[in-house]
Amino acid sequence: MNKLSYKTLEQMGYDGYLLKDAPEKVLQFGEGNFLRAFVDYFFDMANEKCGFNGKVVLCQPIAPGLSKMINEQEGLYTLYLRGFENGQKVNAKRIISAVSRCINPYEDYKALLECAHNPDLRYLASNTTEAGIAYDPACKFDDEPPASFPGKLTRFLYERFEAYGKEKGKGFVILSCELIDNNGQELRKCVHQYIDQWGLSEEFSKWVDEENLFCSTLVDRIVTGYPRAEAAALNEENGYEDNLLDTGEVFGFWVIEGPEWLEEELPFKKANLPILVTRDHTPYKKRKVRILNGAHTTMVLAAYLAGQNIVRNCMQDEVIKGFMNKALYEEIIPTLTLPKEELMEFAAAVADRFNNPFIDHALLSIALNSTSKWKARVMPSFKAYVENEGKLPACLTMSLAAYIAFYSCNVQSLNDEALMCKRPAGDEYAVKDDRPVLEFYYAHKDDDAKTLAEAVLSNESFWGEDLTKVAGLTEAVTRDLETIRTEGAYAAMKSVQ
Template sequence: MKKLSYAVLKEQGYDGYLLESAPERVLQFGEGNFLRAFVDYFIDELNEKAGFNSKVVLCQPIAPDLDDRFNEQEGLYTLFLRGFQDGKKINKKRVISCVSRCLNPYKDFEAVLACADNPDLRFIACNTTEAGITYDSSCQFNDVPAGSYPGKLTQFMYRRFQKFGQEAGKGFIILSCELIEDNGKELEKCVLKYATQWNLGEDFINWIKTENIFCSTLVDRIVTGYPRTEAAAICEELGYEDNLIDTGEIFGFWVIEGPQSIKDEFPVDKANLPILITDNHKPYKQRKVRILNGAHTSFVLGAYLAGQDIVRDCMNDDVICGFMNKTIYDEIIPTLDLPKTELENFAAAVTERFKNPFIDHALLSISLNSTSKWKARVMPSLKKYVERKGTLPACITASFAFYIAFYNGYAMSEDVLTAKRAANEYTVKDDKAVLEFYLAHKDDSAADLVHAVCTNTSFWGEDLTQISGFEAVVCNYLTQIRENGAYEVMKALA
């Protein structure tokens, strides 16, 4: 079977959109599944629908030899976006043709730096994982390349400054997609630190600040990556070998914080894409964390105790799905400040995303580190609801009892806590201190356990018994869970 290429697609009579030649206007640090199913997908759509006419140069942020795989396929790969949308099962295929080549800075850093000499280059996209945006003072300007991603970016930007520093409009629009708070601003801080540490001059520092836009962004799409178990069958159906197949969910939403002038160069409105350019991305991040992530954290532990194992199956159970929807619509949405219609539309999309027939999202996988997740994703909704309504949100309060019941294990080994669901054992995974706390309280009464958890300020940053009535209601729910099971508690609330 022939490897995917433009010639093979022509032989097959492929009638989908392809862009074989265009200026390289985007440099992308990161060649992983997420960026290819998200950023490169959107750029491919911009090329087709808005005449963006741009190729993307991929640069590997770490050392593994993946560049050959991309270059052998001329940058082409097949993307499948799959899910449940508008009540229908969707499996949409697209050959992505916006990638021109892939460079490995550990093999040829000069080839990467040479991209800075290209006058057409305007955008830099990146996703170097949460650990990628870090300042490492051991990095030196003469390293080939610098060890950290911000170090490499500083070296690259200095090359650009040397070539075009006297021309306006030759800086970069930098789209940071790492999953950290204020990703763009944090990246800019690191670059400025290196510019200072390496004594690259005030003119360069001023150029960084005035000619470049570091955009913080929010990215939202579940990307499932290379379909290992399906790949052979998919290639047989496609009629070509593709070692870069990528898969993700249908839903996608990208919020870019920056001036509206970005639209003049990045014409997302013309392409009618789910990309929002705004002066503040944080309300949208809050919406995602509170509704999408908060829904996960507030129902999955109870759903697991109720006998379920997969998110999709929970959505087909009227009681569990009803509990989740009541949590979102009645208790979370009233705590948020975006327009109600926007929030409800997002919530409806969340339910469809959870029904995705192509993703077996295990509840136990989601349960990892639920203590910090509950604090970050659910507790803000609890406190805001109490502030606005003057009463406790029933489902959110019950979710705290589900959390305690799930963590109520009886034995610990190899940094996991063993607990039981009916006759079956399961493992709880969290920070060691969290697990040791629950082990120490394994024989507590419901009242003693709830009190111990609520007053553990190292978990929550505050004493939750200070929230009026919270301790007593959580204790009541935990007692009901122990006596009647989590499902009956959900049924009474749904």
């Protein structure tokens, strides 16, 4: 079987959309599954739908990486987007041809710097993991390359400045996709730290700020990556060998913070893609965290204690689904400020995403670090509801009791990695969280419901405040925890609907 390439596709008589030759308009730091199923997919669609006519050149951010594999396939790969959309099952396949090549700067640093001399290059995109946007003072200007991503970027920007610093409009639109708050501005701060450390000119510093736009962005798509179990069958079906197969969910949404002119310049609006340019991305981040992530954290711990293992199966159970929906529509959405129609539409998409038949999303994987997750994802909705309504939200309060129950259900032992507990059905599971959290629950493993509820709610290291001061919360959580312990989590979820 021949490897995927333009020649292979020509020999097969492939008649789908391909763009073999076009100027490189995008430099992307990162070559992993997510960027290829998200950023590169969107630029590929823009090429087809509105004639963007641009290629993406990838830069491998760390060694080792995928550069050799990508170049062997001439940047081509097959992307499957699968799931439910508007209640309909979707399994869409597309060969992505937006990528031109992948540079390994650890083997050919000169090739990366040469990109800065390309007059067509306009956009820089990145996803170098949450740890990628970090200032490392060990990086030097003359390193080939600097180890950190911001170090590489600063050196690259300086190369551009040296080549085109006297010309207007030769800076970049920088689209940071790392999963940290205000990712674009945090990246800009790191760049300026290197400018100061390396003693670069005031003129260059001014150029960085005036000729480059650092955009904070919010990305939203579950990317499941290389389908190892299906790869052989998919390659056989396609008639070519593709070592870069990629998979993700159908849903995708990209919020880019920037001025009004950026929406017209970027190719995505013309291509009618689910990408929003806005002056402030924070309401959309809040929507995602509180609705999508909040629904997960609200539901999964009780559902796991009730015997479920996968998110999709929870959506087939009317009690669990009803519990989640009541939390979403009656307790979370009313606390948000975006137009109600947008919030309802997003919540409906969440239901489709949770019901995805192609993704076995394990409840235990979502349960990782649930203490900080409940604080970040659920507590803001909980507190806003109490403030707005003057009473406790029944489902969110129950989710807090379920969190306590999950961390204290038939505690067996504490090892170096996890707190070992047992579900009511008798199977053992590992609770994974920060060490002080696990030690706290192990120390309280024999507490009755009231004592444990008081200890957890008053623990300011968990919540940043003493939650026993919320009127009626200790009593309500104690009552819900006792229900879970005596009647089961399923009955407890049913009791609040």
